[in-house]
Amino acid sequence: MTNEELRSLILELICEIAPEADPASAGDRDDLRETFDLDSMDFANLVAAIHKRTKIDVPEADYNKLYTLENAVAYLSAKAHA
């Protein structure tokens, strides 16, 4: 998966969790939780959805590495190629 694909996958999954979210509103360094008003249940659902779609299992201790698009793409990309 390219970084661009990862980025659009993350936004797609967020839109499934927050149906009224506007994916264009997220800057790469914005906190996704703030931008899309995601609570801990939403975030847990996002991690579960990422796992389902990419088989990448993000341990709980690394959730904070997914808080911005830039970090999430870098983290998932490194995990995918590990």
Next chain:
Amino acid sequence: MPALGADMEAGTLVQWCVKLGDRVKSGDVIAVVETQKGAIEVEVFVDGVVSNILVPVGERVPVGTVLARIDGAGEMPAAAEPVAVATRTPTPPRAAPEVRRAKPEAAPQASRQKVTPVARRRAAELHLDLTVLKGSGVEGSIRLADVEAAALIQTPPPTVKKGLDLAEMRKAIAAAMSRSKREIPHYYLSDTVDLHAALAWLEHFNAERPPIERILPAVLFLKAAALALHEQPKLNGFYENGAFVPGDGVHVGWAIALRGGGLIAPAIREADKKPLAELMAAMRDLVERSRRGGLRGSELTSPTVTVTNVGDRGAETVTGVIYPPQVALVGFGRVVVRPWVVEDRIEGRPVVSLSLAADHRVTDGHLGGLYLAAIARLLQEPEKL
């Protein structure tokens, strides 16, 4: 038209899920009504055959109006006389809502059309028929964008004020909370609870599981609050007609914030008896349906107590307002790391501010304090939750 909340006066019928001649059984969803709390699925509590549909789609009717008639079930030939669905005399806000004792709901059915509350309202404003729309959301759910797209094709966009839904929900919250503050002499207590043991146990529990099976700290809070009610049952139930009526089980209203504003607290039934994994699943399901549409009437009317958990982006402390006619609301603030005295040393420990707002007509602060202490104690032994 059932009363789906302490202060609901009327609702609009937006969808029939059955047609004349359909056989229904207790627990089936027969219609969707638009209320101040969004679109809610109406269940029946009898078995039989739909013999008459009395309220057309789009009509707004007062609480207590007969929506449809159901002829009695074959198993009981004596009960052949028609049973009115959702009949209930309109009552003033302070009367005892009988619908509170609604039967437990069946498992949610995934087959019905899902529509987000915003989309449903927008479609109504635009007079669009939702049944001809295709949804682009999860499981084909219809989102605002689908409605707007359809509107561009079908009609010129009229100028309608947006955010009407939130205004209506605000009115419902205002009515219930005003009544609470007017009628209920609240008393408030709070405690700070050390979460070291609970979070360490949870970290271990989650580390061994894939993301979908992991559990949030909120689930431990919910279970501890529910179990502690066994020790103080006077906090679980209703204040009706001048007296306390105990709940028929521990049905926790779980407060869920809606994006863009608004709040709803549907029931997690028998929360004291469900294992943690099941509570997590129930919570996940309720959050999704609260936001996407698809809550049931019985879920709104059956809570015997409310628990609010502000989550990791909320305030450190929350002191609640009781949802009438309930008699208690338990609040969990944001988990924070604070200096904590452990034996003779100071350590950084994760702690949570735990609060209780309770009805002084039913209990006193002493009992409330014992209840908070029981929650704190239960959270020290998370493996037993």
